Amino acid sequence: MTTRTIEFREALREAMSEEMREDLRVFLIGEEVAQYNGAYKVSRGMLDEFGPKRVIDTPISESGFAGMSIGAAMMGLRPIVEFMSWSFSLVAADPILNNAPKMLYMSGGQFGCPIVFRGNDGAGGQLGSTHSWCVESMFANVPGLKMAIPFTPYDAKGLLKTAIRDDDPVFFLESERLLSIEGEVPEESYTVPFGQALIRRPGTDCTIVSFGRPLYFCLEAAKTLAQEGIECEVIDGRTIKPLDIDTIVASVRKTNYCVVVDQSWSFASVGSEIASQVHQHCFDDLDNHVMRVHNDDVPAPYAYNLEQEMLPNARKICEAVRAVTYNA
């Protein structure tokens, strides 16, 4: 398998372009995806290749184009809906939460909804409180949808291709802070299946579970902690729904300690869900309760220093690992 090094955004573009070449039902819709080549240049060149009928610019009207796309999906097309930011998806909450994930159920199986909603999720760019949403905890609460959150260009491409082929609505959470990172991606076509976590760093002393961008902080923390003699096993969950709890459980059974790092707020979150499941499955294996590192329970600040302090970061993760392993 030959590989080359490409950016995260190129990996996303390749996934969409390859699937659009393979399947005429697939199209991309969103604000500035066509003529402007994407607000973040993810869809650069796609208008030229696929034309305005398959790469469609919309007005600033998330509720409208999300709802329209759900209708298209119900009628047999396979839309990719780009939200410039998941923060903007909130105005489309009714179609994306109240229609898409429930359509198959409420129509008694008559209408599925094979749609992908994708866009930037999470803070870190001094975008202020209203544009810094991490939607995973809030949206993962809804039955009927799937949720993927890639961490490398390889996974960005492989997971997005799986998302486009999936017959259920998939919430695909990217990060503006990751779009320019580079990574090795095969020339050949491939997919990354949902529900398979990956151990990004093996270790014996404490399990750290995370998704997406905070994994970088986890790996940074693991490096620091290794110098202190604490070898962390860092698990990339890759998809939140479905959740590969088995890989997490196997690791915690080995290490007896678990820290969950989740870039959403702590209350009723992905982090609390994982902690709950770990407590359920690993009760007899735990030497301490699961500890969690989340956003602080405040709206994202605009000031750079405050924003960095509010988010999960390597220092907080180190502190949590030391505390959970009684090394504080």
Place this chain on the structure above:
Amino acid sequence: MSIEITMPRLSDTMETGTIIKWEIAEGDVVSAGDVIADVETDKATMELQVFDDGTVARILVPEGQTTDVGTIIAILAEDDEDSTKVGTESGGASSAPESQTKATSSDTTSAPPASELEAPVPTREAPAPRSNGKMKVSPVARHLADEHSVDLRHVEGTGPGGRIIKRDILKAIDAGAETQAAVPPSSITPIEPVSVATPVKSRTAAMPLVPASMGSMLQEQIIPVSNIRQIIAKRLIESKTTVPHYQVTCAFDMDPLLEMRQQLNEQLVAQQVKLSVNDFLVKCCAVAMYEHPFFNASWEGEQIRIHGEINIGIAISLPPEKGGGLVVGVIRHADQKSLRAISSETRYLAEKARGKGLSLEEMSGSTFTISNLGMFGVEHFTAIINPPNSAILAVGAAIQKPVVKQGELVVGREMSATLSSDHRVIDGAMAAQYLASLRQYIENPASLLV
């Protein structure tokens, strides 16, 4: 002083009360007048108020449990007491006496004696022994401690609030290994192994002084009760407490039987026949039933059943690695079987019992049981009847003794056997007569061959 809270009489006719709900938890601070529980009486569900101030030290009756009026249901510690110690010092509700003595350092007077607490102890949800019940122990630490038989009471918890964590157990395991390794071999050697072949000698031998350090090699551990031990416990308690046992002991001259056994074994060595004393006894006990059918009988309340089959059960001890315990293997129609058949069947049953285990069929249907500790050098013991049998023979070792034969003092071999009988079925004189018949067979063993 700690304060005992008892189940109050909340109505004239109330004799028992059920704790529907506790409004308190151990460690809670309560004031006089606080509602601590909802109690269901024969009339209604009522609130139970506390009459004193204090800290809840122990809750002795779980929710849903019905207890008699007057039973202690909870214990309060007064302000100057450590609530975590009150109640536990008495050994707690169900802890064993030995844990009581270990757990107690000084003051045992402030709490009610264990015997008072034992009566109301709920059996349904008996609290774990003190050593595990009240301590903070992380789940994996508890697991590790169980696995390595580490006594948690001797482990210092270094986690928050004194929680015992994995690291503490690993340290204890390490320390334990070091302690054991540190005992020099020379300090162990004075203990001579007890010879099973010569019990008389070992009995009279002076007990060697055990070095003090040996004490630490025996660690208290909690051993979960296996199914087989549950069954043993249940059946033997039932037998010992409901069957009126009595014992009759008799000594037998074993010279003739042992001589014949030696002859037969020498002659049949090529056929791999190796008869044991026990094989002879199975046969003796079985054929003696013809004259004494009540030894092959069962008490059935309204009637006594004399069985038509003579099936002799043999107590087989199981090795510790199989969890110990004992089972009874059954030789069916033992009266009709040759010594050779009894011998091979016994060996088969013992091996199978200690291997993959006996089938229900192989363990059931005994009408009389023999328990033999002779191979361990035991001279005499009594056995508990194996219901629904009416008797059991406890057999000791054949031991060299000075005996008088034809007016001369000679060295003879004597075996003592004790018959435990169910007095509802078998009277003393009958037991004596049965043993007399056994003596006939044992001391004239040629008759067993025909």
